[in-house]
Amino acid sequence: MSSNTSNERTASESTTEHHDTPDDTIIETDVNVDRDSRRAIGHTETIVRAEGLNVYYGDDRALSDVSIEIPEHRVTAMIGPSGCGKSTFLRSINRMNDRISAARVEGELSFRGKNVYDEDVDPVALRRKIGQVFQSPNPFPKSIYDNVAYGLRVQGKADEVDLDEAVEHALRGAALWDEVKDQLDESGLDLSGGQQQRLCIARAIATDPEVILMDEPTSALDPVAASKIEDLVDDLVEEYTVIIVTHNMQQAARISDRTAVFLTGGELVEFDDTAKIFENPDDDRVEDYITGKFG
Numbered sequence: 406m407s408s409n410t411s412n413e414r415t416a417s418e419s420t421t422e423h424h425d426t427p428d429d430t431i432i433e434t435d436v437n438v439d440r441d442s443r444r445a446i447g448h449t450e451t452i453v454r455a456e457g458l459n460v461y462y463g464d465d466r467a468l469s470d471v472s473i474e475i476p477e478h479r480v481t482a483m484i485g486p487s488g489c490g491k492s493t494f495l496r497s498i499n500r501m502n503d504r505i506s507a508a509r510v511e512g513e514l515s516f517r518g519k520n521v522y523d524e525d526v527d528p529v530a531l532r533r534k535i536g537q538v539f540q541s542p543n544p545f546p547k548s549i550y551d552n553v554a555y556g557l558r559v560q561g562k563a564d565e566v567d568l569d570e571a572v573e574h575a576l577r578g579a580a581l582w583d584e585v586k587d588q589l590d591e592s593g594l595d596l597s598g599g600q601q602q603r604l605c606i607a608r609a610i611a612t613d614p615e616v617i618l619m620d621e622p623t624s625a626l627d628p629v630a631a632s633k634i635e636d637l638v639d640d641l642v643e644e645y646t647v648i649i650v651t652h653n654m655q656q657a658a659r660i661s662d663r664t665a666v667f668l669t670g671g672e673l674v675e676f677d678d679t680a681k682i683f684e685n686p687d688d689d690r691v692e693d694y695i696t697g698k699f700g
């Protein structure tokens with residue numbers, strides 16, 4: 406866990422509850438409301454919803470009848486063995502699968518109640534609302550400043566907003582500002598791997614998305630850099646919804662509020678609060694997967 410604001414808040418939520426018994430004896434119970442249980446309390450709106458979603462590559466089915474409701478302002482992790490369709494599901498949400506000619510989608514995938522596969526949905530506009538960060542950091546061969554300003558310029562918003570302010574805001578949001586504020590004109594490619602990934606996160610949030618999709622965002626990073634991204638994800642859900650694919654079960658347990666377990670054949674086997682999935686899953690196959698019996 407980081408020493409960021411979320412943890413300060415978490416610490417302040419550690420409290421001692423006093424229960425009055427009928428004879429007025431006070432029983433003190435230590436209640437430590439950790440991040441996961443805090444976020445599990447109460448409901449938030451569904452922001453992404455799949456209903457009977459099937460995705461095929463040619464004749465091969467990669468996702469099999471997936472139905473799920475993903476809550477906003479939460480971290481939702483997608484886990485499961487290689488080839489079970491996690492990335493396919495992620496790419497379905499912002500229609501990145503459109504770029505794969507063999508891919509075919511059936512069923513419904515909605516963002517804020519609107520089916521993203523309706524004819525009147527512009528995939529480019531959709532991807533502004535649903536940004537994506539990939540496994541390997543992929544900054545443009547441009548300055549740090551231009552990487553972050555890129556999306557706003559492409560949208561024609563560079564004249565509408567104070568670009569310097571927007572770049573600073575995005576870099577602060579990605580926990581990178583303090584490290585790069587004196588070298589904004591230097592190439593994004595000269596940053597370390599972890600900094601490059603945070604630059605990509607800054608680039609994604611600069612255009613003010615609602616959802617950030619992350620496909621194994623730390624698998625190419627060293628443990629220290631990975632830990633910074635994990636801390637950042639914890640902060641990002643204050644403003645955004647994060648959906649993250651990870652091979653790393655410890656990471657899913659550490660950073661997510663809800664976990665979806667996919668298994669071979671593209672079946673979504675179980676979706677629940679992360680603590681429930683890791684401590685007491687309903688499905689035996691999930692238990693076998695979590696305990697390392699396969700996958």
Ligand SMILES: Nc1ncnc2c1ncn2[C@@H]1O[C@H](COP(=O)(O)OP(=O)(O)OP(=O)(O)O)[C@@H](O)[C@H]1O
Nearest residue numbers: 462467485486487488489490491492493494505507
């Ligand atoms: N572009 C593609 N063309 C054809 N088949 C594909 C394509 N992308 C994925 N597939 C197939 O779809 C299935 C699901 O793949 P996907 O990458 O979504 O799984 P995954 O769970 O993300 O895997 P991994 O954990 O290894 O990244 C696999 O059988 C894969 O071979």
